[in-house]
Amino acid sequence: MSTPAIVIAGCFAITAAIKAVGPVALGGRDLPTWFTSVVILLSPALLAALVATQAFANGDHLAIDADTAGVAAGGLAIWRTGSIIACVVLAAAVTAGVRAL
Amino acid sequence: MGAPFAVAGGILALSFGILARGGGFSSIETIVFSAIVFAGSAQFASVSIVAAGGGAGAAIAAASLMNSRFLPMSAAVGPSFSGGAVKRAAKGQTVVDASWALSSRGDGSFDEHMLIGASAIAYASWVGGTVVGAIWGDKLGDPSAFGLDAIFPAFFFGLLLNELRSRRARGVAALGTAIALVLVPITPAGVPVLAASLASLVGLTNRARAEMLESEEAEGEPR
Numbered sequence: 001m002s003t004p005a006i007v008i009a010g011c012f013a014i015t016a017a018i019k020a021v022g023p024v025a026l027g028g029r030d031l032p033t034w035f036t037s038v039v040i041l042l043s044p045a046l047l048a049a050l051v052a053t054q055a056f057a058n059g060d061h062l063a064i065d066a067d068t069a070g071v072a073a074g075g076l077a078i079w080r081t082g083s084i085i086a087c088v089v090l091a092a093a094v095t096a097g098v099r100a101l
Numbered sequence: 102m103g104a105p106f107a108v109a110g111g112i113l114a115l116s117f118g119i120l121a122r123g124g125g126f127s128s129i130e131t132i133v134f135s136a137i138v139f140a141g142s143a144q145f146a147s148v149s150i151v152a153a154g155g156g157a158g159a160a161i162a163a164a165s166l167m168n169s170r171f172l173p174m175s176a177a178v179g180p181s182f183s184g185g186a187v188k189r190a191a192k193g194q195t196v197v198d199a200s201w202a203l204s205s206r207g208d209g210s211f212d213e214h215m216l217i218g219a220s221a222i223a224y225a226s227w228v229g230g231t232v233v234g235a236i237w238g239d240k241l242g243d244p245s246a247f248g249l250d251a252i253f254p255a256f257f258f259g260l261l262l263n264e265l266r267s268r269r270a271r272g273v274a275a276l277g278t279a280i281a282l283v284l285v286p287i288t289p290a291g292v293p294v295l296a297a298s299l300a301s302l303v304g305l306t307n308r309a310r311a312e313m314l315e316s317e318e319a320e321g322e323p324r
Contacts, residue, residue, distance in 0.1 A: 003157050004126040004134075007147050010161035012137045015168045020190035022176025027189040031180050036209035037304035037313045039177040043205055044270045045277035046170060047261040049297030050198060052278045054254035057285045057293070067251045074255030075262075084259045088109070091255030095248030 070095030106199055107222050109252040110141075111230035116245065117144055118234020124152030128235045135231035139197065139224055143167035146290055166291030173298045174201050181211040195220040199253070202260045269309060276300040 001009075031039075055071040056062045074091030078084060114135060121131040126148065134144055143164035150160040175196045182189040192213060200219030204212045234241075265271045277297035284293040303309060 002130075003151055003160075004130045006157040007151060007160045007164075008130060008134045008138065010157065011134070011140075011143060011147060011164045011168075014161065014165045015138055015140055015143065015171070016194060018165070018168050018171050019175045019193040019196050021172065021193075022174075023179040023182050023189035023193035024186045026176055026179035027182045027184070027186065029180055031209065033310050033314065034305055035180075037310045038301050039209040039304075040207070040313065041270065041273045041301035041304040041309075042173055042177050042298060043202060043207075044261060044264040044274040045297050045300040046174065046294065047202060047257050047264060048274035048277040049281035049294045050257045051254050051261060052281045053285060053293055054250075054257070056282060057290075060286055060290070062282060062285055066248070067254070070248055070251030071254045071258060074251065075258040078255075078259040078262060084256065087259050088106075088252045088255050091251040092109075092248040095251035096246060097248070099246060099248065 066095045066098035069098050106252070106256060107226040109249050110223050111226035111233075112247070112249045113141060113253075114227045114230025115234035115238065115241070117141065117148070118231045118236075119238035119241070120145065120152070121148045121231075122235055122238060124148045126151075131235040132228070132231055135228050138164075139194075139227060140164070140168050140171075141227070142291075163289060163291065166289050166295070169291055169295040170298065171196055172295075173301075174198075177209075178204075178211045178213075178216065181213055183213070192217065197223060199223065199256065202257065207264075269303065269312075273300045273303050276303070 051071065055068045056064070058065065070091040070093075073094040074087040077090045078087035081087075117135065118131055121134065121144075122128065126134065134148075138144055146167050147160035147164040150163055151157075175193045178193070178196060178201065179189065182192045184192070195217050197220055200216050200223060201211075203219050204216035206212060261274060265274060277300040280300060281293040281297040284296055288296075304313075
């Protein structure tokens with residue numbers, strides 16, 4: 001097998017397993033209170049981390065660059081207008097604009 | 102609401118197609134990769150490693166770390182899935198960041214139809230974009246010039262603002278951000294986001310649980 005084929009097969013098997021474990025183990029049950037209480041807080045924790053890493057991380061170092069400016073502009077747009085469309089359009093436009101400078 | 106992300110996802114997939122071809126993947130391999138793995142950041146990470154001359158083991162390890170966040174995400178959705186174990190395992194495959202966040206009802210449960218529907222659209226644009234990039238990518242310009250890579254973090258930012266109603270949620274978001282940013286320079290990609298999920302363990306405190314029960318009673322509906 002070629003390297004790409006091994007990589008694809010490996011990624012497929014591991015990703016499928018990661019996504020199946022929780023639903024198989026936890027499906028069709030009543031939730032204990034502690035579980036729900038943690039799950040509710042999982043969204044802010046993971047979303048904040050996704051925003052922070054995508055906006056600030058360039059590989060293994062932190063940097064403020066074009067996409068940081070774009071995400072900041074998008075965040076400002078959704079905070080002031082509540083429009084997710086305005087948010088993403090502005091984010092892309094500002095990022096492209098800063099990159100073109 | 103799904104339309105801009107389908108477009109953005111398709112264009113990111115297009116740039117993945119171009120990157121993978123440049124990294125030594127054939128057109129067929131590139132397309133199969135998107136069709137059976139369907140996980141943008143993991144695919145980008147593993148292809149970059151192969152392109153830089155790294156081995157299959159390193160590439161798979163990086164992709165696994167990238168996708169490790171799906172462990173807590175799919176576990177969170179698990180109780181909301183109907184059907185037997187095989188069916189739930191299959192439904193679990195539809196968990197991707199954007200549709201996971203969109204389908205969250207905010208009370209710990211998830212709308213499985215919303216999740217599967219949003220993921221189906223994202224899947225079609227992801228595979229479609231990869232096909233275009235893998236086959237015709239050399240004739241296209243540089244997709245990053247359009248700033249589309251900022252769309253996903255901006256979208257997540259919007260979803261995050263919705264989540265920050267309580268003081269506890271704001272604290273957890275701040276803690277998650279801090280954990281992720283501190284770990285970026287010292288751990289492999291993927292670890293920072295997975296580790297940030299630990300911030301949600303704040304929900305284990307007695308006060309957090311008591312407040313959740315109170316808010317359920319205030320809604321007047323047993324779950």
